[in-house]
Amino acid sequence: MPSVLGLLGAKETAARECVERAREEVARVAAVLAEAERVLDRLVIAREAVVEVLTEPAAQAVARVEDAVESVSVAAVGAVPCSTVPHRREGLTSAVLAPDYRRVMSVLEHEAAAGRDGTRARTLAAALGLEAVPAKIEGVRSKARRLVERGWIAQHQPGVFSILTS
Template sequence: MGSLFEVIEAEEAEVRERVEQLEERLAELTERLEAERERLSRLVITRETARALLSRVTDDSAADVPVREAPPAGKRSPFEGAERRVVGVLSVPKWQPGMEPGVLPRVYQDILEVVGDAPGPVRAKQVAPRIGLPAETGKIEGTRSKLKRLVVRGWLDETTPGLFTPSDARKTHSSNSP
């Protein structure tokens, strides 16, 4: 009989150890869960505050942004599959006839000037140093992004991938102006 009790005690000790480990893990997960709930709460408050501020700045144009309520604990994230919409100021407006580069942020004006002064199409790696940036990969990629934004908004053309020129529409319009 003594060996049966020893086996039971050994099994009990193993189970007790697993229970203690699980309780420690549960406490750790509970702490992480509370931290994430706190972060979610702050993000919801931040979004609501930003929406309120933007609505003041844009004369209630932010009111059409759908409000997403936080789900009860244990439910799906309110952002899963949510359509993202950004309301705010467009720093690079779409070019329209009569629009001057002065409406753009300074760095975009500098880029337009460099591209306009070039004898032919230019690459981002040629533009970056001319606007005062080091010829580092990150700076070149940032410049490429700005060049492409100017293409999308009609300020520049991308004749072939990676080669940028002044927009034909802008050149045509400015040559027709008195």
């Protein structure tokens, strides 16, 4: 007659073998899953790139490249290191600014032409087509402050920006 401890020992050994096989299977499935996720990520990126290329008109692509070239040339006209906003001086136009800063300048010029004395960051963000959420408004406010610091625009009161009149 077999002993109870012997029977339990045999069942324990069988259970350990089963657990080990299951762990090996989990490791194999995890490796297959990781590879499948890597392939999926690459395919998503490729699809997004193709959609971008196919939907962006050639003129916009050329303009984007020209904007990149202009922002690189900022260093040659006296930009602050690691900045896309050079200090304003005679002879510089807003064309030396990075595209986002030129857009802020354009909105402020439009507001000034409409007879408005100053524009708040929230209004700037809306005019730029951004959502009126704090993160977007703060981003615009930061850009406007940088333009003020470099002498491109004026800040008459906290948060109210306008084009310099000279």
